[in-house]
Amino acid sequence: MSADGKILVAGASRGIGLAAAKMLLERGRGVIAAARNVNALKEAFAPYDDAEIFACDFSDVDTIASFAERINNESGPISGLVYTAGMQLTMPISMNKPDSVKKIFALNTFAPIELIRCFSKKKMIAEQGASFVLISSLAAHEGAQGKSLYAATKGALEGFLPSAALELAQRKIRLNAIVPGIIETAMSKEFLDKMTEEQRSVINDSYPLGLGAPEDAASLIFWLLSPESKWATGQAYMIDGGHMVRG
Numbered sequence: 001m002s003a004d005g006k007i008l009v010a011g012a013s014r015g016i017g018l019a020a021a022k023m024l025l026e027r028g029r030g031v032i033a034a035a036r037n038v039n040a041l042k043e044a045f046a047p048y049d050d051a052e053i054f055a056c057d058f059s060d061v062d063t064i065a066s067f068a069e070r071i072n073n074e075s076g077p078i079s080g081l082v083y084t085a086g087m088q089l090t091m092p093i094s095m096n097k098p099d100s101v102k103k104i105f106a107l108n109t110f111a112p113i114e115l116i117r118c119f120s121k122k123k124m125i126a127e128q129g130a131s132f133v134l135i136s137s138l139a140a141h142e143g144a145q146g147k148s149l150y151a152a153t154k155g156a157l158e159g160f161l162p163s164a165a166l167e168l169a170q171r172k173i174r175l176n177a178i179v180p181g182i183i184e185t186a187m188s189k190e191f192l193d194k195m196t197e198e199q200r201s202v203i204n205d206s207y208p209l210g211l212g213a214p215e216d217a218a219s220l221i222f223w224l225l226s227p228e229s230k231w232a233t234g235q236a237y238m239i240d241g242g243h244m245v246r247g
Contacts, residue, residue, distance in 0.1 A: 005079025005126040006030040007225060008071060010058060010115060013040040015185035016135060017084030019214030020221045025050055027222065032075055034058075034067075035085065058085045058111040059103070068118035079126040080225040081119055082133045083112040086153075088187055090146040101149060108153035113160060116175070120168055129172030133224045134161070135217075136179040138240055158236050165234030174233040176224050181240030183212040209241035216241075 007024055011017035012033035021031045022044075030050045033041050036057045045051035052075055056067045071078070086108045089100060112134055119125060119132070139147045140155040158177060165175040182188055182203065192200060204211065220239050223229050238244060 005077065005128070005130070006032050006052070006075060007080035007082065008032040008034060008078050008119070010034050010056070010081070010083045010112075011085030013037045013044060015084065015187060016180070016183060016214050016217045016221075017082065018044055019218040020082055020084065021045070021051070022048075023215065023218045023222055024225070029080075029225075032071060032078065034071075058115075059107040061106050061110045061114050064111060064114045065118055068115065068124065072124050077124055077126045078119060078130060079128065080131050080133075081115065082135075082221055082225070083115060084135050085111065086135065086187075088147075088150050088191060090191060091149070092146055093148055096149055104149050105153055105156070108150070109156045109160075112157065116164065116168075120171060120173055122171065125171070125173060129174070131174045131176070131225045131229070132168070133221050134175070134177040136177045136236055138179060138181045138238070138243065141179070141238075141244065161236060162234050169233055174224075174229070176229075176232060176234070177236040178217060178220050178224070179236050179238040179240070180212060180217045181207060181243045183214055183217055185214055206246065207241040207243050208246055212239070212241055 007029055009017050009021040009031055012021040013035035021033050024031050025048045032052045032054060033045055034054045034056045035041055038055045041053045045053060087104055089104050116132060134157050136158050137154040139151040140158055161177055168175050217239060220237060
């Protein structure tokens with residue numbers, strides 16, 4: 001991929017997306033920051049001259065194609081894409097009604113697949129190629145009460161990854177994913193705040209290096225977007241503070 005092309009960060013208004021976008025900007029990369037909340041984007045990126053802001057509700061999958069065309073027309077081909085938009089649902093299987101299933105899959109799974117479809121076209125990426133990064137979750141690898149739907153959306157992304165990466169490699173596009181453990185963001189805070197002190201202590205103790213910060217995930221994303229990772233594709237990189245290797 002080009003070290004000079006712009007990076008589209010979908011879901012850049014908070015959490016991992018915000019941290020990744022800021023890290024890219026601070027290290028000299030141009031960023032296209034997209035999210036549903038334009039006011040939050042304008043506030044977050046006011047200090048940065050190299051940030052372009054676009055509105056998109058990624059849960060409305062049918063509008064993504066026109067969004068991609070707008071990006072291409074107004075900003076030109078991209079050299080990187082990071083999809084960090086998403087939602088969590090914690091509920092028992094008995095409450096997994098069709099509307100809930102469609103809602104979470106639309107934002108967590110169908111939207112990134114549609115973005116990849118749109119931006120994998122030759123006119124949409126820089127001539128030197130591109131790197132796309134998805135966000136999975138440890139939820140797809142370990143059981144947790146009430147997380148079946150969320151885990152399913154992330155497991156589907158990881159299932160999509162190998163075959164898609166093989167196909168995209170023919171177009172000089174690399175596709176990888178990161179698989180973070182619990183990152184302390186606004187989204188995870190909602191989940192953690194519902195726990196008792198004892199439950200929270202158990203969670204903390206299960207992370208030998210402590211819970212993650214958004215910048216921890218952003219650093220791995222930055223590497224995957226950089227020329228230094230030019231031989232990496234089709235991989236899901238776990239980053240979890242030692243959670244999955246504990247005794």
